[in-house]
Amino acid sequence: MASKSVARRLVTFILILLLSILILGMYFNPFRARRDEQSILRVKNSDGSGVQVRSCTVHKCFEISLCSLSIRDRVGVYVYDEMTFVDSHGNALNVPYSLEYKEMLQAVKSSPYYQVNFSKACLFIPPIDTLSQLRINTSDVSRILASIPGWEDGSNHLIVNMIPGSSPDFNTTIDIAYGKAILAGGGFSERSYRRDFDVSIPVYNGITRRAYTETSTTTFRKQYLTIFRSPYHLPELIEILEKLSHEEQVMSLHSCSKGLLSDDQPSILHQCFGSEVVDYPAILMQSRYCLIVQELRYGSHQLLDALMTGCIPVIVTDGYVLPFSEVLDWSRASIRVHSHDLSKLFTTILSRISTEHETELRDQGLFLWEKYFSSMGRIIITALDIINDRIFPHHAKTYETWNNNPADVMSASKFQYNYLKLPLPAPDVSQGFTAVILTYDRVDMLYQVIRGIAKAPSLAKILIIWNNLDKSPPPSTEWPIIGKPVELIQSKENKLSNRFYPYPQITTDCVLSIDDDIIMLTPDELEFGYTVWTEYPDHLVGFPGRVHFWSHTENTWKYNSEWTNNISIVLTGAAFYHKFYNHLYTHHLPKSMKDWVDKNMNCEDIAMNFVISNYTGKAPIKVTPRKKFKCADCSPVGSLWSDPNHFLERHECLKVFTNIYGNMPLKSVQFRADPVLYKDDVSTVPKKFSDMGSM
Numbered sequence: 001m002a003s004k005s006v007a008r009r010l011v012t013f014i015l016i017l018l019l020s021i022l023i024l025g026m027y028f029n030p031f032r033a034r035r036d037e038q039s040i041l042r043v044k045n046s047d048g049s050g051v052q053v054r055s056c057t058v059h060k061c062f063e064i065s066l067c068s069l070s071i072r073d074r075v076g077v078y079v080y081d082e083m084t085f086v087d088s089h090g091n092a093l094n095v096p097y098s099l100e101y102k103e104m105l106q107a108v109k110s111s112p113y114y115q116v117n118f119s120k121a122c123l124f125i126p127p128i129d130t131l132s133q134l135r136i137n138t139s140d141v142s143r144i145l146a147s148i149p150g151w152e153d154g155s156n157h158l159i160v161n162m163i164p165g166s167s168p169d170f171n172t173t174i175d176i177a178y179g180k181a182i183l184a185g186g187g188f189s190e191r192s193y194r195r196d197f198d199v200s201i202p203v204y205n206g207i208t209r210r211a212y213t214e215t216s217t218t219t220f221r222k223q224y225l226t227i228f229r230s231p232y233h234l235p236e237l238i239e240i241l242e243k244l245s246h247e248e249q250v251m252s253l254h255s256c257s258k259g260l261l262s263d264d265q266p267s268i269l270h271q272c273f274g275s276e277v278v279d280y281p282a283i284l285m286q287s288r289y290c291l292i293v294q295e296l297r298y299g300s301h302q303l304l305d306a307l308m309t310g311c312i313p314v315i316v317t318d319g320y321v322l323p324f325s326e327v328l329d330w331s332r333a334s335i336r337v338h339s340h341d342l343s344k345l346f347t348t349i350l351s352r353i354s355t356e357h358e359t360e361l362r363d364q365g366l367f368l369w370e371k372y373f374s375s376m377g378r379i380i381i382t383a384l385d386i387i388n389d390r391i392f393p394h395h396a397k398t399y400e401t402w403n404n405n406p407a408d409v410m411s412a413s414k415f416q417y418n419y420l421k422l423p424l425p426a427p428d429v430s431q432g433f434t435a436v437i438l439t440y441d442r443v444d445m446l447y448q449v450i451r452g453i454a455k456a457p458s459l460a461k462i463l464i465i466w467n468n469l470d471k472s473p474p475p476s477t478e479w480p481i482i483g484k485p486v487e488l489i490q491s492k493e494n495k496l497s498n499r500f501y502p503y504p505q506i507t508t509d510c511v512l513s514i515d516d517d518i519i520m521l522t523p524d525e526l527e528f529g530y531t532v533w534t535e536y537p538d539h540l541v542g543f544p545g546r547v548h549f550w551s552h553t554e555n556t557w558k559y560n561s562e563w564t565n566n567i568s569i570v571l572t573g574a575a576f577y578h579k580f581y582n583h584l585y586t587h588h589l590p591k592s593m594k595d596w597v598d599k600n601m602n603c604e605d606i607a608m609n610f611v612i613s614n615y616t617g618k619a620p621i622k623v624t625p626r627k628k629f630k631c632a633d634c635s636p637v638g639s640l641w642s643d644p645n646h647f648l649e650r651h652e653c654l655k656v657f658t659n660i661y662g663n664m665p666l667k668s669v670q671f672r673a674d675p676v677l678y679k680d681d682v683s684t685v686p687k688k689f690s691d692m693g694s695m
Helices: 002-028 031-040 064-069 098-110 136-147 204-212 233-243 280-285 303-308 339-352 353-373 376-391 399-403 445-453 496-500 522-537 580-588 591-600 603-617 648-661
Strands: 040-042 052-053 076-077 122-125 158-161 180-183 225-230 250-253 270-273 276-279 287-293 312-316 433-439 459-465 485-488 508-517 545-551 556-560 574-578 622-623
Touching: 052 496, 064 312, 076 098, 098 376, 122 158, 158 376, 158 399, 180 376, 180 574, 225 233, 225 280, 225 339, 225 574, 233 250, 233 276, 233 287, 233 339, 250 270, 270 280, 276 280, 280 287, 280 303, 287 303, 287 496, 303 312, 303 353, 312 339, 353 376, 353 591, 433 445, 445 459, 445 508, 496 580, 496 591, 496 603, 508 522, 522 574, 556 648, 574 580, 591 603, 603 648
Parallel strands: 076 122, 158 180, 225 250, 225 287, 287 312, 433 459, 433 508, 459 485
Antiparallel strands: 040 052, 270 276, 508 574, 545 556
């Protein structure tokens, strides 16, 4: 019996082993894996002429190791000498370089990226002008590229193309076999763009650029909106554009029909308004907004033409990957409208843009044009900068360096910021938080707050913002000794917005904003609040909760501090948030909004709620049940709450801020975070946070 049992077990084991081998063979067959990889990675172009590798990343299709041979922490770029090729019939094939391509190559050769030694370079620009697909034979170019020494399926090569596709398909990428080459393309859709590998570039119009430099830039903007109409617009948009063109202060331009232009009037510099021939750059300079609508291709030179002349682009091209959008924040220089919302352009979009916001958009657009788009040289160097940042991310430029105009804000070299990308990874909890206290004159109360915060284990530093210009802060010998760094900053103006300035002394990701009279929070409450923030680092997390609501009787937004089941505001008198929001508040909040806060000495906390909710689309998080935070024993002198008009101004600021933003960004939520065992009937021993204040 024992021998039969052993035999059965042996047979069972063998069967299981054979079955496992069969299954493993099905899933790990090297030939099958290779075949599947090819089918996933390689896609033929529409005309069957070329093949591109669709799943490329810098680590898959780029030999980063070659860059170690180049200049330290910089991509070495080699430019092939101009060559003469033959076509498939053996005839000489010589497509001369365009003026733009020559300018591009000269910029590369004059840049720090240029490498004259082929063996020391890690990025190569082929000797073929591919800027416009209209000038080349795609099958010949594909064959020529494959014959270039060192091509190796395009790995580590850069193809630059601004006008892709041809009739009737008008593909969004050039129809050549560029394989593993990086494509700097001017017409990417979200489907054709290989994110973090390709580079989206603009369509540059050198003729308009040269004509504009010869034109006076002093003008009065009298047109509200300029529309570029074309028979090549998508059918569903033509009817909407026709209706918009009948609005007041709208200039609806179209290409002039044959016979209207004289020989000395280039069609690209002249458009027609009805039967009237008008100067194209001059009209742009007179326009406040320019409607950029997709035609046969996604990319259009009208986008750069608008930026160049100070006309704010209103972009209606669904799925278009905007130029250099990997690093440039286009929301600061343009307005993007989904095609389904185009009919609402006047009623709910443009009409809500304040004069201040319009000026900010125009100024930012002119800055982007001058820095990144004003020449072929600047365009190619910007593309190389982006590629270089990918390969050497430890030297990558910050969001501020890319997007902030040094003439408007302090130099990015003085204050470095971290750009917050959502969703955030879990922060380093060991960093702790920096407590920022804005104070004016209540020194004794301030000392109590400092001593109370110091008991929180995760406190890293306390930063005191002294807002009193008439009285000096106490000498350092009188400050409490707490065993943690305490730094003092004397403000230059008495402004509430000083509490949200991105001070370089804030070295932690997390900021605790706390008033100088919040003495009732326990160390457990502070530590629990910080713990919740580490789980939700893109939220505003704090203790005093409030709510906004719509008053149907008064037809306006109202502010409520009573107990409700909803919260939509967490007051920054005691709240944790990511330090990036200090940057948003200081440099991106509309000037009129900051001026209102500082003039009325109120609502800076609501303004910060607007900033965060508008950026994330998320509601704040209230922690612990405590609701009352006003110090009963504190003197009302110096307290904003002692002003009887304070609460009325809270209503007013909601109304003002909503008008400035053009919408109500605050989000309501029925949620509160409490410690897990807070109300459980157990001893305090297993409770991590046992000292929680009552309501």
